[in-house]
Structure formats: structure tokens, C-alpha cells
Amino acid sequence: MSISYLNGEWQAVEEAKISVLDRGFLFGDGVYEVIPVYKKKPFTLDLHLKRLNDSLKEIKLSNPRTTQEWTDLIMEGIERSGEQNAALYLQITRGADTKRNFVYPEKVVHTVFMMVSAASILERKVIKPYHFITLEDFRWNKGHIKSISLIAAGMIKNEAITQGADDAVLIKNGKVTECSAANIFIVLNGALITPPKSKYLLQGITRDQIIKVAISGGIKVEEREITPEELKQADEMFMTRSTHEAWPVGSLDGKPIGNGEAGVVWQEVDRLFQALKSEADS
Numbered sequence: 001m002s003i004s005y006l007n008g009e010w011q012a013v014e015e016a017k018i019s020v021l022d023r024g025f026l027f028g029d030g031v032y033e034v035i036p037v038y039k040k041k042p043f044t045l046d047l048h049l050k051r052l053n054d055s056l057k058e059i060k061l062s063n064p065r066t067t068q069e070w071t072d073l074i075m076e077g078i079e080r081s082g083e084q085n086a087a088l089y090l091q092i093t094r095g096a097d098t099k100r101n102f103v104y105p106e107k108v109v110h111t112v113f114m115m116v117s118a119a120s121i122l123e124r125k126v127i128k129p130y131h132f133i134t135l136e137d138f139r140w141n142k143g144h145i146k147s148i149s150l151i152a153a154g155m156i157k158n159e160a161i162t163q164g165a166d167d168a169v170l171i172k173n174g175k176v177t178e179c180s181a182a183n184i185f186i187v188l189n190g191a192l193i194t195p196p197k198s199k200y201l202l203q204g205i206t207r208d209q210i211i212k213v214a215i216s217g218g219i220k221v222e223e224r225e226i227t228p229e230e231l232k233q234a235d236e237m238f239m240t241r242s243t244h245e246a247w248p249v250g251s252l253d254g255k256p257i258g259n260g261e262a263g264v265v266w267q268e269v270d271r272l273f274q275a276l277k278s279e280a281d282s
Ligand SMILES: Cc1ncc(COP(=O)(O)O)c(C=O)c1O
Pocket: 034, 178, 179, 180, 181, 182, 183, 201, 202, 203, 204, 205, 206, 207, 240, 241, 242, 243
């Protein structure tokens, strides 16, 4: 069952309403998080709450709750949803103003919204490699902020779908950044490579966990720039994202990557990631 919280009220998601003067609605003036929930427990919650705080700081919006208050709210949301495996979405905006005005209001009453929805993808029953294309990364230069202004990401995703793909790997200034809503990894010459953290991409929490488990498993990891040429030569490719964990990519621009199936390095990091989840659960 999907459940939502909006400024103190619990209700079905379809029932939740905000003011048309909400700066989130008018300007996309807000930030969000998506937290995976396994067996009713939020995974890497501390890291998500830290990134939420970092995003709020970047847009000069105060954090309306303490870490303990967020934790209590999140645990209540999971309990109310009755879900075991879920995606927990949290959004904070600068609230409603008296008129439409770019200038931040002096007194902010935040809009705090949360929804918890079943996420069967987290059960990982069928993992079919995705088909990707390459597209220009025309998004803004503050990709490290988890901003709710997502029209550019939406345009990219829909362009990929129009071209018969699942998503796109993005190229900015001749370098690979990430995907519309995921980080990207390639395997080339025996190394697992992902672009370094920068203002051009979201510092994905799954990305960091995958790097951690890969290193612990003796896989050579490189955080460095990837050129479009290297992307074409990749022996394997996968994306990472909270709701998808590490997910294989089988083709790029219509050409198979390796044999088009999930590769051996992906299989190994996925195995290590599942072990990490079990540890967190115990
Ligand atoms: C642009 C972008 N990059 C990367 C990610 C992956 O981040 P995480 O692993 O923290 O979910 C996301 C997640 O939604 C995203 O929107």
C-alpha cells in the first residue's frame, strides 16, 4: 500500500495536496531523496540523511528536522505502509510564499513530503540487461545537488525511450558523467572504472557502496574520467541506483557490450552487494 506524509498529515498519495504558491511547484525549489527499504529497514539511511542535509545546504534551505526526527518519521512511514521492500521518497521544498517571487522568503514554512511505495524491483527476480544510448549531458552544472528540478533528466530519459532504449549514458565536455537517474560503471582492461565525484554528477550512495564492496573483493577500481571512446570499448557496463542496486547494461548505441549479457564483474559485485545487504540486516 502506498502511504504519504505531507506536513503532519498521513494519507493516501492521491489525496495529498499542496498550495499552487509552493515554490517546489512554481520553481522546483526543493530537494529530495530516494531510500531503499529492505525487510522494513531503510538501507544506508545515515548516508541518505547526510546527502539530504548537503543538498539543503547547497540551496540555502534549513533542515526542518533533526536526524532523530527524520529517522522516527521514516520508520513510522514504513510501518504505516505495511511494505517489506519499498522505495521511500522524501521531498522538502521552500514552501508556499505570498506571491510568485524568485527572492527567498524571509520566513520559510517548509513543505515536507514523504511517500512509501512497494518496489518489487528490489526483489531482483528478473535482471534483464538494459539498452543504453549516448546523449549529450545538457543538464545544469550542479548535478551533485539532488534537486527536484528534473525536467532535463526527464527530457533525456524520454529521448532515450523514443529511440528504443531504456536510458542514456551522458557526455559532457567530452567526458562521461552518469545516466538520467543513475551512476555508470564500465569494465575495461580488467579494471572497474567510474567517473570521479564532481559537480556534474550525483554522488550516488549505491555507487559508493559498489566501490567499497568491489575493493574489498579484490577488484581493481579506478575513479577517473571516461572518454566516449573508452565507453565504446567497454567489456562490461552497469548502472547503479538505490532502487536498482547494480544493474547490467547489455548494449550501447545498438551494439552489444561483451556478449550482451550481464558480465562476470557485475556478477561478482552484485554478489558482494547482496552480502553487504545481509550484513546490514543482521
Ligand atoms: C542523476 C542521478 N545520478 C545517480 C543516482 C544514483 O544515486 P543513488 O545510488 O544514491 O540512488 C540518481 C538516483 O536517483 C540520480 O538521480
